[in-house]
Amino acid sequence: MYENTYPEKRFKITLEFLKKHAPPPAKILDLGVENPFSRLLSSEGYTVENTKGQDLDEDQKQLKTSSAEITTAFEIFEHLLSPLEVLKSLQSDYLFASVPLKLWFAKAYQSRTDPWDRHYHEFEQWQFDWLLDKAGWEIIDSESFTHPVKKIGLRPVLRYFTPRYYLVFCKRKP
Template sequence: MYEKSFPNKRFKHTIQFLEKHISNTQTILDLGIVNPFSKIMQDHGYKVENTNGEDLDEDTSTILNSKAEVVTAFEIFEHLLSPYTVLKSIQADKLVASIPLKLWFSSAYRSKTDMLDRHYHEFEDWQFDWLLEKAGWKIIDRQKWTNPTKKIGIRPILRWFTPRYYIIYAERV
């Protein structure tokens, strides 16, 4: 069912995890601009508002002023210099967040054409857990999955066995 309606495995796993923990009657603030996954959440009945493209390292006013019951953050914390500040500023009591995991066989992502599209952090799962706990969140559930590619080579083979994405559901302590 999900295979044909989602552009990739990451979206399929993410919506399944979200539906497991968050009712579509709850309002969501999705960190980051409107994106393909925002649309998928709306298609599943979620009421979603997004941040407006502001630099969240510098301006957390949208987060501070949001009345949303849940915050989602899908592959955004690795782009921030200070994810701790953003995590502390969240007013909602529930958080669903995912990150790409640090891969021992691949260097951190850095776009050569887009100055904003780079990873300042690529976490190991324990590092992300620790960051969340330090920022006042208790992790209730977590999941990892791989991201295989159809390319040939050593790294593509390793991607079949090495988890690439990590998602958590947490509640404010």
């Protein structure tokens, strides 16, 4: 099972989705600081450049100057006030992105200790599709998946059946 080789179920699903459409080697600009998943991408043969922790709502310089073929943004857009501007600033021809979906049984996440660790947006699938379209991206493929948590209660049980993440592969519109 995935726990033996991947720290999280979503890592396995996301990596398989990426490899299906863009097998290594490929040059990737990964939005967000280096993290366990970007290190996994590197170990799988991708060349990965991460953003440096800058506030992407305010500073898109690295996005506008990157020569990466692909941009990845896994669980990033929900943290931005203006994801439209970030999406429009990307220079790559392809985008892989995932967002947590809005759940009727859970409020948007907000850390009480870390001001950066909060969700300004929790998308419904149609909302994220619309955002991508408006920013000039065409969705080629998508997948929704659940992400159960190892806790007891009604919400953890609902997470076994309710899709939590939405993953897309996009191409820049001509």
